[in-house]
Amino acid sequence: MSDIAKLLLRSGPCWDSPAWLRVYLAGLKNPVSRLLLLALRIKFSPAVLENIRASALPELEKAALFSGAMNLFRAGTAFKTTAAARSPLTDTALLAKARPGALIVETGVSDGISALGLLGQAAGAEVLLSDLQAGFPYVGGPLCTRYYGTDGAYLSLKFPLFLLCTGRRSAPPAGAPEVSLLNPLISGQFPAVKLAAFDIFSGALPRKADIIKCANVLNLQYFSSAEIRRAVENLAVNLNEGGWLFISQNNPKYKEGEAYLALRKEGGRLALSEEKNGHELLSFFK
Ligand SMILES: C[S@@+](CC[C@H](N)C(=O)[O-])C[C@H]1O[C@@H](n2cnc3c(N)ncnc32)[C@H](O)[C@@H]1O
Structure with a gap:
């Protein structure tokens, strides 16, 4: 496929x-x-997130629409698909290990809505949400806004x-x-x-965490076995001695x-210290 054809397939009315x-x-x-909408190549830019934030919609509707928009974006090979409080088993097990003052870091959290349950129950612990993408930098112009x-x-x-x-790859201007x-x-x-x-592969947290949660990120659908091992090594470096890494996945197969x-x-x-319902990466750590 020619570069122009690829460009046109990625682009569309917005x-x-x-x-x-x-x-x-x-x-x-x-x-x-669905077929019709996809054939029309309809797109949304990050501006839709700001428009939802500024809208007068009721709080819960706004939250659902915001997460709905996030589901349309990607980060490299991973989709940003998310939903509210979707990992209750993981959250319960993880909170049972959290001592007062512990630092819990949720990685690959998309827009953070999946951490709603965790945030509501993590009394006494500090929770930091993180993702490869925390925001879309942009440069506004009179006729065109560039998003990075x-x-x-x-x-x-x-x-x-x-x-x-x-x-094309290009870094946003500083600031x-x-x-x-x-x-x-x-x-x-x-x-x-x-x-x-x-970034789970190379990031360094401001201070080491007591618990790291990584839900619906380290999947064989998104990353190779070697990449998953590399990410786990880096997450281990970011953990305190005695700390916990929870890797979880939501899927009807479980x-x-x-x-x-x-x-x-x-x-x-x-x-490996505990497991529930036979996660697809279980054999990696046995
Ligand atoms: C399918 S979403 C999962 C969102 C949320 N954890 C959940 O369970 O609903 C995958 C997320 O992983 C993030 N991600 C992809 N590569 C990453 C990386 N190298 N480091 C950190 N996060 C990453 C994506 O930006 C995306 O938000």
């Missing part, structure tokens, strides 16, 4: 209205309208009613403002909670729709 987004998301659920991925990948050029996704990816329900209910940029592994850091190394 109207960043929350009302239109609601219609679009409903349309995706019907196989016929936080991993340095050039994202898109937003013209009135058209989004051109160039696919560029960002569209925050934190769900407005989380920032409204937990004003102290921050969404930090943290009993209760969820499975997790709990690895404990002892003598500088991670070892």
Whole structure:
């Protein structure tokens, strides 16, 4: 396929209205309208997130629409798909290990809505939310706004009613403002909670965590076995001695729709300590 054809397939008409987004998301659920919407190459830019945040919608509707928009974005090979409080088994097991004052870091948290249950129950512990992308840096212009991925990948050029996704890599200028990816329900209910940029492969946390949660990120669908091992090594470096790494996944293939592994850091190394429902990575750590 030629570069122009690829460019056109990535790009398309774009109207960043929350009302239109609601219609679009409903349309995706019907196989016929889905086909039509996808054939029309309809796009949304990060501006839709700001428009949802500024809308007068009720809090819960706003939160659901914001997460619905996040489901349309990608971070490299991973989708940003998320849903509210989706890992209850993992959260319960993880909170049972959290001592007062512990630092719990949730990685790859998308817009943070998946941490709603954890944040509501983590009394006495500090919770830091993180993702490869915490925001989309942008540079506004009179006719066009340029949006960048936080991993340095050039994202898109937003013209009135058209989004051109160039696919080229280019770093944003220093100090560029960002569209925050934190769900407005989380920032409204937990004003102290921050969404930090943290790459599971290479990131260094400001201080070592007592518990790290990584839900729906370390999947064989997104990463190779070697990449998963590399990420786990880096997450281990970011853990305190005696700390825990929870790797979990939601999938109908598991009993209760969820499975997790709990690895404990002892003598500088991670070892499998608990597991629930046979997570697909279980054999990696046995
Ligand atoms: C499917 S979403 C899961 C979101 C949330 N954890 C949940 O369970 O609903 C995968 C997330 O992983 C993030 N991600 C992908 N690569 C990453 C990396 N190298 N470091 C940190 N996060 C990453 C994506 O940005 C995305 O938000």
